[in-house]
Amino acid sequence: MNDCRAPHILIADDNAADLCLLRRILESLSADAVFINAAAGTEVLPLVDSGKPDIVLLDVRMPGMDGFEVCRQLHEDERFREIPVLLITGMDSLEDKLNGFRSGAVDYIVKPFNGEEVKLRVNAQLKLKRYRDELRTMNRKLQQAQDALVANARMSAVGSLAAGISHEFNNILGMIGGYVQLCLEKNDLNQMYEILCMVQTLVGRGEHIVQGLLGLVRSNRIKGHVKTDLVDLIAQTVSLMKKKLSDAGVDVEIIKREVPLICCSPGEISQVMINLMKNAMEAMDPQREKKIFLEALRDKTNPNYVQLIIRDTGYGMPEKVRERIFDPFFTTKGVTGGGDNNSPGTGLGLSIVANIVENHKGIIRVASELGSGTAFTIFLPIDPAEPVSAPPVSP
Numbered sequence: 006m007n008d009c010r011a012p013h014i015l016i017a018d019d020n021a022a023d024l025c026l027l028r029r030i031l032e033s034l035s036a037d038a039v040f041i042n043a044a045a046g047t048e049v050l051p052l053v054d055s056g057k058p059d060i061v062l063l064d065v066r067m068p069g070m071d072g073f074e075v076c077r078q079l080h081e082d083e084r085f086r087e088i089p090v091l092l093i094t095g096m097d098s099l100e101d102k103l104n105g106f107r108s109g110a111v112d113y114i115v116k117p118f119n120g121e122e123v124k125l126r127v128n129a130q131l132k133l134k135r136y137r138d139e140l141r142t143m144n145r146k147l148q149q150a151q152d153a154l155v156a157n158a159r160m161s162a163v164g165s166l167a168a169g170i171s172h173e174f175n176n177i178l179g180m181i182g183g184y185v186q187l188c189l190e191k192n193d194l195n196q197m198y199e200i201l202c203m204v205q206t207l208v209g210r211g212e213h214i215v216q217g218l219l220g221l222v223r224s225n226r227i228k229g230h231v232k233t234d235l236v237d238l239i240a241q242t243v244s245l246m247k248k249k250l251s252d253a254g255v256d257v258e259i260i261k262r263e264v265p266l267i268c269c270s271p272g273e274i275s276q277v278m279i280n281l282m283k284n285a286m287e288a289m290d291p292q293r294e295k296k297i298f299l300e301a302l303r304d305k306t307n308p309n310y311v312q313l314i315i316r317d318t319g320y321g322m323p324e325k326v327r328e329r330i331f332d333p334f335f336t337t338k339g340v341t342g343g344g345d346n347n348s349p350g351t352g353l354g355l356s357i358v359a360n361i362v363e364n365h366k367g368i369i370r371v372a373s374e375l376g377s378g379t380a381f382t383i384f385l386p387i388d389p390a391e392p393v394s395a396p397p398v399s400p
């Protein structure tokens with residue numbers, strides 16, 4: 006029954022006088038109530054099907070098919086199961102009342118009728134039916150809203166993924182562009198060869214990212230992990246950035262220490278370092294020493310972890326910026342390059358970094374001091390597939 010529909014009441018009784026009396030009692034419930042009459046049990050199901058009543062009142066004793074059988078058949082049919090059925094029984098027939106409940110009736114009315122009682126019982130069941138219908142409608146709407154939300158979230162996930170991929174390829178193409186430019190300026194074949202090797206490595210990185218994405222679709226990231234020497238990976242990544250670093254006049258120092266091999270995706274960890282070094286370069290103060298330190302060491306408090314530290318002597322960041330740096334699309338660089346240092350930012354670099362670290366079951370922390378520099382520390386488990394407790398790190 007919907008909100009605006011008048012109640013539809015089906016009464017089945019072979020005794021025309023009783024049927025008429027019941028109808029008169031119930032007419033006072035609602036001026037526009039619609040009544041459907043059945044004179045035999047066999048008429049009820051087709052009438053329920055066509056008239057869609059909100060409630061059915063069934064006399065127990067009817068020739069052909071009695072009230073219990075009709076009630077049972079209504080209850081077994083899932084189209085009609087939700088329609089409340091009240092049985093009309095004799096005054097002291099306890100057995101009839103019990104059989105009625107057993108066959109699926111929700112209540113009963115006794116003969117001879119007490120008008121007030123009949124109205125109260127029928128009204129209570131009509132109300133319950135209305136609440137159930139409203140609840141079902143609300144649930145359906147909620148489900149539709151939830152489906153729409155999921156579809157939206159999927160679309161925005163696709164959007165951020167596309168933005169993330171563009172960001173990475175932009176970095177790679179920028180570096181390739183720089184090397185190609187250098188190549189064009191050189192006449193020395195040996196130098197050109199060296200430069201082309203760098204370009205080849207970058208193309209490999211691009212391929213690796215695509216592979217990583219395919220791996221993501223196949224949703225088994227740990228599979229692509231290999232035992233990696235972090236110190237070697239730092240050296241390789243720094244050499245990839247060599248041209249950009251020297252163009253920016255930034256000096257790099259790799260602090261070498263004993264570190265165990267770690268199980269990771271080297272392409273992704275190198276991507277992390279590139280993003281952090283790029284940020285460090287862009288945060289340099291022209292008036293001060295421009296330096297980036299990279300260091301890998303075993304974590305003292307939890308030897309199942311290593312730390313990868315990338316520290317710069319840049320201008321640091323205020324608390325307000327630090328709080329938001331991992332938010333996707335947060336940037337202080339201006340999206341068209343009009344920001345602090347002329348190079349545009351998408352604000353995705355650090356969210357990609359955080360994502361990769363999280364996929365490695367690692368933790369990233371940042372410490373920054375205005376005017377002195379910033380240090381990112383990444384805690385990586387030696388093997389992300391092994392369940393180990395995280396190292397105690399301060400926020």
Ligand SMILES: Nc1ncnc2c1ncn2[C@@H]1O[C@H](COP(=O)(O)OP(=O)(O)OP(=O)(O)O)[C@@H](O)[C@H]1O
Pocket residue numbers: 172280284285288317319320321322326330335336337338349350351352353354355356379
């Ligand atoms: N080493 C750093 N020193 C000072 N500020 C930093 C440093 N690293 C990040 N930030 C701040 O964090 C913000 C977000 O960095 P993120 O790498 O996510 O985006 P972005 O660098 O602005 O853009 P993109 O990575 O696309 O170039 C930067 O805009 C900058 O304000």
Ligand SMILES: [Mg+2]
Pocket residue numbers: 280283284350353354355
């Ligand atoms: Mg960045």
